[in-house]
Amino acid sequence: MGVLLVVPIVLPLLAAGACAVFGWRFTAWTGAVAAAGVLGAGVALATRVMSRPRTGLDGFLRADALTAYMLIVIGAVALLAALASPAYLAAERAADHVTDADLRRYGVLGQAFVAAMALAVLASSLGVLWIAVEATTVLTAFLVGFRRTRNATEAAWKYVVICSAGIALAFLGIVLLNFAARHAHVPASGALDWASLAGHAGGLDPGVMRIAVALLVLGFGTKAGLAPMHAWLPDAHSQAPAPVSALMSGVLLSVAFYAVLRVRVIADAALGTGFMRTVLLIVALASLLVAAALLLAQRDYKRLLAYSSIEHMGLLALGTAIGTPLALSAVLLHVLGHGLVKSVAFLASGFVQQAFGSSRVDAVRGLLARGPLVGGCLGAALLALLGFPPFSLFASELGIFRAGFSAGLGWAAGAALALLAAVLAAVAARTGRMLLGAPAPSGPGAVAFPVTVRPAASAAFALLLGLAACAALGVTAWPLQPLLDHAAAVLGGRP
Amino acid sequence: MNESLYVQLLDLACGAFVLAAVLVLWRRDLGAIVRLFAAQGFALAALVVVLGAHDSDAGLVAVGVAVGVLRAVVLPLLLRRALPAGGEARETEPLVNVAASLLVAALLALLAYAVTRPVVALEPSPATHAAPVALTVVLIGFFVLATRRRALAQVVGFLLVDNGITALAFLTTSGVPLVVELGVSLDLLLAVLVLRVLTARMRAAFGGTDLDDLQELRD
Numbered sequence: 001m002g003v004l005l006v007v008p009i010v011l012p013l014l015a016a017g018a019c020a021v022f023g024w025r026f027t028a029w030t031g032a033v034a035a036a037g038v039l040g041a042g043v044a045l046a047t048r049v050m051s052r053p054r055t056g057l058d059g060f061l062r063a064d065a066l067t068a069y070m071l072i073v074i075g076a077v078a079l080l081a082a083l084a085s086p087a088y089l090a091a092e093r094a095a096d097h098v099t100d101a102d103l104r105r106y107g108v109l110g111q112a113f114v115a116a117m118a119l120a121v122l123a124s125s126l127g128v129l130w131i132a133v134e135a136t137t138v139l140t141a142f143l144v145g146f147r148r149t150r151n152a153t154e155a156a157w158k159y160v161v162i163c164s165a166g167i168a169l170a171f172l173g174i175v176l177l178n179f180a181a182r183h184a185h186v187p188a189s190g191a192l193d194w195a196s197l198a199g200h201a202g203g204l205d206p207g208v209m210r211i212a213v214a215l216l217v218l219g220f221g222t223k224a225g226l227a228p229m230h231a232w233l234p235d236a237h238s239q240a241p242a243p244v245s246a247l248m249s250g251v252l253l254s255v256a257f258y259a260v261l262r263v264r265v266i267a268d269a270a271l272g273t274g275f276m277r278t279v280l281l282i283v284a285l286a287s288l289l290v291a292a293a294l295l296l297a298q299r300d301y302k303r304l305l306a307y308s309s310i311e312h313m314g315l316l317a318l319g320t321a322i323g324t325p326l327a328l329s330a331v332l333l334h335v336l337g338h339g340l341v342k343s344v345a346f347l348a349s350g351f352v353q354q355a356f357g358s359s360r361v362d363a364v365r366g367l368l369a370r371g372p373l374v375g376g377c378l379g380a381a382l383l384a385l386l387g388f389p390p391f392s393l394f395a396s397e398l399g400i401f402r403a404g405f406s407a408g409l410g411w412a413a414g415a416a417l418a419l420l421a422a423v424l425a426a427v428a429a430r431t432g433r434m435l436l437g438a439p440a441p442s443g444p445g446a447v448a449f450p451v452t453v454r455p456a457a458s459a460a461f462a463l464l465l466g467l468a469a470c471a472a473l474g475v476t477a478w479p480l481q482p483l484l485d486h487a488a489a490v491l492g493g494r495p
Numbered sequence: 496m497n498e499s500l501y502v503q504l505l506d507l508a509c510g511a512f513v514l515a516a517v518l519v520l521w522r523r524d525l526g527a528i529v530r531l532f533a534a535q536g537f538a539l540a541a542l543v544v545v546l547g548a549h550d551s552d553a554g555l556v557a558v559g560v561a562v563g564v565l566r567a568v569v570l571p572l573l574l575r576r577a578l579p580a581g582g583e584a585r586e587t588e589p590l591v592n593v594a595a596s597l598l599v600a601a602l603l604a605l606l607a608y609a610v611t612r613p614v615v616a617l618e619p620s621p622a623t624h625a626a627p628v629a630l631t632v633v634l635i636g637f638f639v640l641a642t643r644r645r646a647l648a649q650v651v652g653f654l655l656v657d658n659g660i661t662a663l664a665f666l667t668t669s670g671v672p673l674v675v676e677l678g679v680s681l682d683l684l685l686a687v688l689v690l691r692v693l694t695a696r697m698r699a700a701f702g703g704t705d706l707d708d709l710q711e712l713r714d
Binding site: 148164 | 610612613614616617618633637640646649653656657660663664667668671672674675678679681682685686689690692693696697700701706709711712714
């Protein structure tokens with residue numbers, strides 16, 4: 001039993017070690033194998049932890065339904081990114097943007113990054129979760145600055161400084177939580193343990209807890225891309241290589257948000273539901289507002305996808321603020337759906353960028369005519385991100401808004417809907433000509449020669465797989481429904 | 496240890512700790528800023544050792560020594576080696592001038608006292624009474640981070656934040672669990688190494704580390 005908890009951390013680390021020893025050329029596909037392993041372990045755990053949580057490594061790791069679900073999300077998105085990586089990097093190498101040493105570093109850091117995310121969701125202690133989240137910042141810094149251009153270096157600097165400073169706020173929150181826990185007679189060894197904190201939550205001092213919870217939400221919210229600490233996100237997500245953007249937007253944001261979800265369980269038990277709801281509503285509406293405002297004038301399609309991530313993180317925060325079982329299971333479904341289609345969108349946009357040599361919206365025209373597969377996948381992913389059926393984001397957004405109106409938060413849900421309408425208009429206006437338009441290029445920055453976009457079969461498979469999975473979840477979430485219900489119950493404070 | 500001596504030593508260490516942070520605001524010479532940071536690391540280590548000696552806790556004293564090695568020796572050495580051989584050894588005109596910065600530091604100290612009132616109320620011991628000092632350093636660190644333009648000065652700001660948080664951890668509960676403390680120190684070391692490499696790349700790509708040059712990515 002304990003083995004299943006270790007596998008999701010060890011497999012990617014083994015893949016990273018293999019890449020360090022043998023180089024990228026011979027280990028390009030080990031990442032996909034490791035990701036499939038993480039996904040498999042997540043599914044296997046899901047069937048075993050629904051009745052009761054399991055622990056491993058002397059209680060250092062713990063898995064409940066929420067953990068298993070997050071492992072499935074990490075494994076699924078990492079699989080898509082790993083399937084598309086070889087084709088993407090081969091093109092980067094052919095264009096002499098990077099060296100063989102860079103490719104090796106990519107393989108090692110990318111896999112270690114996946115292992116750190118798995119550790120974050122498996123850790124039984126808030127402190128270890130914090131370490132794992134901060135480790136993702138350190139590991140991805142060089143992936144963001146992969147191309148070593150001016151822009152990439154600038155994005156990497158802002159990313160490390162803002163995220164490290166933000167996450168330091170979360171650590172301040174942890175210190176205060178630890179202080180409050182000691183006074184509530186939580187044993188020193190388990191003072192930061194999720195289960196013992198939730199068990200003793202009633203005795204935590206409310207005055208100290210208010211400061212601690214606000215700092216924890218602000219700190220992990222920085223890493224989750226929630227306003228007002230979102231400034232690093234568009235830079236980092238637009239400069240990173242496409243598979244890394246997919247991982248960062250698709251899962252890293254959700255892993256950071258997972259920490260907020262766990263904190264909420266303790267906060268609600270210690271402070272009542274009102275405090276956390278107020279904090280989350282503020283960051284949710286602020287994130288949606290920022291995303292809508294900056295999407296309206298966006299001229300770069302990778303930045304456009306990054307702002308769309310801020311919008312979706314805002315929706316997650318809104319659903320969590322509502323906090324009914326329906327809203328929470330919709331939030332979890334949204335995490336998976338967003339992870340799948342956002343990674344498809346970033347991977348497709350990576351191939352578009354390689355073909356056109358620019359990430360400016362007005363440099364790309366008639367994408368559907370030049371590369372029907374990539375264009376079609378990007379278009380479908382954008383429709384999914386805007387909440388169109390049959391994709392699962394339609395179902396999960398519907399769930400969040402229904403829960404909002406029936407929980408008496410109609411004003412917040414209404415405001416969010418209005419902002420979503422603005423997002424829809426902005427994204428449609430920006431990407432319409434990119435996808436449809438006449439294939440003849442025009443305007444400044446346009447490419448003067450005919451461009452075709454045709455990725456390798458493995459990458460095409462990854463794009464179609466992600467879309468198909470999201471559409472299937474939208475039609476019926478039944479294979480996941482019991483797991484979703486159990487995970488939502490964990491989030492509702494019922495183990 | 497005699498109780499009044501303990502309180503005096505504790506207050507002395509806390510005073511040196513916050514003084515170093517305030518002086519960082521005052522000095523513009525990057526070399527001096529790194530020396531002040533080392534002095535602050537030493538004050539933090541002394542603080543932990545005093546707490547350990549008071550509780551007769553040998554483990555805590557050892558942790559204090561380790562904290563001192565990392566924050567008063569290793570990190571300042573890393574920073575010193577990131578200083579350029581010639582040229583930009585001084586902070587350019589910061590966004591907020593020195594007099595105003597010192598005034599802001601005083602306001603941040605008031606804010607820290609207001610915010611930590613529930614913490615002090617929960618356990619009114621001499622160590623917890625010093626919690627506002629630690630939070631003041633955290634806030635000053637954020638202020639340095641937000642207003643300084645040299646890459647190295649920003650890194651010191653980030654490290655001031657971290658020193659403040661560590662001090663708060665030891666003042667309130669004699670530290671977080673050891674595994675967490677170790678992980679935090681490792682992450683901190685790695686983050687500083689990453690920032691050092693990025694500083695070098697920035698110098699290669701931009702010809703300097705003036706962060707005002709970081710203006711290309713925006714909406």
